[in-house]
Each structure stands twice: as C-alpha cells, then as structure tokens.
Amino acid sequence: MTERVHIICHRESGGGKGKKVLFEAQRILTGFNVDYLTYYTDYATHAYSLAQSIVMRGHKPYTHKLLVIGGDGTLHEVVNALHQSNLNIPLTYIPAGTGNDFNRAWQNNKSIREIIETMIYARTAVKIPIFTYEESVTQSSGVILNSMGFGFDAETNYAASRLPFGNFLKKLGLGSLTYFFAIFTTLNKIKSFDVELLVDNKPIQIQNCNLLSIMNNPFFGGGIRLDNLCEPDKAEISILAVHDITAKGVIDLLPRILVTQTQHESPYTSRYTGQNIQIRLNKSIRGQVDGEDLTSIEADLTLGLSEFYFYL
Numbered sequence: 001m002t003e004r005v006h007i008i009c010h011r012e013s014g015g016g017k018g019k020k021v022l023f024e025a026q027r028i029l030t031g032f033n034v035d036y037l038t039y040y041t042d043y044a045t046h047a048y049s050l051a052q053s054i055v056m057r058g059h060k061p062y063t064h065k066l067l068v069i070g071g072d073g074t075l076h077e078v079v080n081a082l083h084q085s086n087l088n089i090p091l092t093y094i095p096a097g098t099g100n101d102f103n104r105a106w107q108n109n110k111s112i113r114e115i116i117e118t119m120i121y122a123r124t125a126v127k128i129p130i131f132t133y134e135e136s137v138t139q140s141s142g143v144i145l146n147s148m149g150f151g152f153d154a155e156t157n158y159a160a161s162r163l164p165f166g167n168f169l170k171k172l173g174l175g176s177l178t179y180f181f182a183i184f185t186t187l188n189k190i191k192s193f194d195v196e197l198l199v200d201n202k203p204i205q206i207q208n209c210n211l212l213s214i215m216n217n218p219f220f221g222g223g224i225r226l227d228n229l230c231e232p233d234k235a236e237i238s239i240l241a242v243h244d245i246t247a248k249g250v251i252d253l254l255p256r257i258l259v260t261q262t263q264h265e266s267p268y269t270s271r272y273t274g275q276n277i278q279i280r281l282n283k284s285i286r287g288q289v290d291g292e293d294l295t296s297i298e299a300d301l302t303l304g305l306s307e308f309y310f311y312l
C-alpha cells in the first residue's frame with residue numbers, strides 16, 4: 001500500500017497549469033488518505049537535484065511513490081537524475097506542460113484520478129524503452145524520453161520558447177499553437193549541415209541535412225506527428241532526416257507532416273532505425289532534447305537503448 005507520495009512540481013509549467021494540476025492531485029490523494037510531501041522547482045534543473053535528494057534521503061521503496069507534475073522538460077530532468085544515479089525507482093507522471101508529448105505517447109489522455117489510482121494500486125510498473133546519449137565534444141550525457149533533434153526542429157523549439165505572446169497562448173490552454181507559429185517564424189532561418197551516421201555499424205552520409213531528429217515516439221512540439229512510423233513501445237531508435245530543402249520542398253513537406261502524414265514518401269526525407277547509433281555533425285548546430293535547448297555544438301553522439309519504469 002502507498003504510504004507517502006513525494007511530489008515534484010513545476011508550478012508554472014503550461015503557463016500555470018502545474019499549480020492547478022497539483023491542487024487537484026493533492027485533493028485526490030487526501031481523498032484516498034494518502035500522505036504526501038510537495039517539493040517545488042524554483043529554477044531550471046532544480047527537478048534533477050530534488051529527485052536525487054528525495055531518493056537519497058526520505059524515499060522508502062514500495063511504500064513511497066515519486067510523482068512528477070509538470071511538462072516534458074521537468075519529467076526529463078527527473079528521469080535523467082534517477083537513471084544517471086542507477087536508481088530504477090518507478091515514476092508516476094501527471095502532465096501539466098505545454099507540449100505533453102510523453103503523455104500523448106504513453107498515457108492515452110488518462111485523467112488525474114486514473115493516474116493516481118494506478119500509482120496507488122498497481123502492483124507492477126510498466127517498463128518503457130528510453131534512449132541514452134553520450135556527447136564527446138561537451139562531454140555530456142543523458143536520457144531521451146521523447147526526442148532529440150538538431151537543426152530546424154531545435155530552432156522551432158527555441159523560437160517557440162521566445163514567442164512574445166507565447167505565455168498568453170499557454171494561459172489560454174493553446175500552448176501547442178506556439179510551435180505552429182514558431183515553424184513559420186523559423187522557415188527563413190533553415191540551415192544545412194552534413195551528417196555522418198553509423199546505424200548498427202552501417203555507415204550513412206547525409207549531405208545538406210536541415211533537420212535530424214532522434215525519435216522515441218512520433219511526437220514533437222505538442223502533438224506534431226513528426227515521425228508517424230515511430231512506435232513508442234518498440235525498442236529501437238528512429239532517425240528522421242529532412243534534407244535538400246528548397247521553397248518547393250517546404251511546400252511539399254509541411255502538409256505531409258501537419259495533415260496527410262505522408263512525410264516518409266517525400267524525396268526530402270530519409271528514415272533509419274537501429275539499436276546502436278553514432279552521429280557526427282560537421283558544424284555547430286542548435287539542438288534540443290525533450291524540448292529543452294542544447295547549446296549549438298558540432299555534436300559527436302553515441303546513442304543506445306535503455307529502459308525506465310512508470311506507473312502508467
């Protein structure tokens with residue numbers, strides 16, 4: 001039986017949705033007579049250190065549960081913290097962000113009550129595939145829950161986070177629209193770069209690449225089905241590359257991605273899947289991981305498969 005829940009909450013996620021979701025979750029836990037402790041994130045990366053200190057100090061296996069309330073970025077930090085400490089503690093996640101791509105892929109729009117009931121009563125957690133990365137230029141490493149991308153998707157993600165009326169849209173519950181606006185403001189800034197891939201030891205060269213996305217589920221930026229062939233429960237790494245883009249290419253691809261879901265039939269895309277992947281970019285390009293901005297680097301990445309447990 002669940003005796004105590006440790007809640008990590010980003011109150012301002014989703015333009016303030018985090019606060020409302022937290023209040024509802026606390027109300028439901030009180031109704032179940034389950035004790036809880038709430039830890040608020042006060043700054044970016046705080047969820048990482050909070051998760052580590054909770055499990056090092058107060059957390060008891062089986063009778064205590066760890067619950068994350070926030071967006072994909074906050075969830076990413078907590079999974080990263082536990083995975084890097086080799087702590088396989090199952091997590092529960094209640095989405096309250098702008099994009100909520102993890103929720104779209106795994107939780108089938110379950111209500112807050114349903115998620116909490118699963119956390120309290122489920123005997124076993126569900127194992128889901130995640131990716132790990134090691135980047136040798138910056139000597140950084142971490143996990144990928146939804147996606148990592150370089151080029152156009154990362155520029156769009158960056159532009160979405162800086163859209164002047166973005167917070168207003170989030171407060172209206174229209175946060176996903178920020179990505180649609182950002183796509184159009186980023187179109188005139190498309191860069192090209194060359195990529196050397198090693199997919200399960202098979203070398204592949206991509207020249208004039210405009211977007212390179214490593215996908216663990218189909219979604220990017222709050223429900224845009226960037227790689228609709230990607231199956232979240234399949235333990236494989238999908239790579240979607242958009243290349244040789246011209247104005248004609250943009251006109252070909254945008255309706256395919258946003259409406260018809262036929263992007264894989266376009267001459268401007270290539271897709272690869274594998275278990276072990278190396279990626280080398282020939283110049284500094286903006287990146288993103290699970291929607292969080294990565295400094296522009298000439299990335300040299302090694303990707304692998306791992307797993308993490310959730311009450312889903």
Ligand SMILES: Nc1ncnc2c1ncn2[C@@H]1O[C@H](COP(=O)(O)OP(=O)(O)OP(=O)(O)O)[C@@H](O)[C@H]1O
Nearest residue numbers: 013014041042044045070071072073097098099100
């Ligand atoms: N108190 C805080 N002040 C500033 N930044 C924070 C704070 N708490 C968390 N963050 C950071 O804000 C970033 C975005 O948060 P989060 O992902 O929870 O919400 P979101 O951006 O609204 O949702 P989504 O990622 O699903 O689009 C995360 O990288 C997180 O580290």
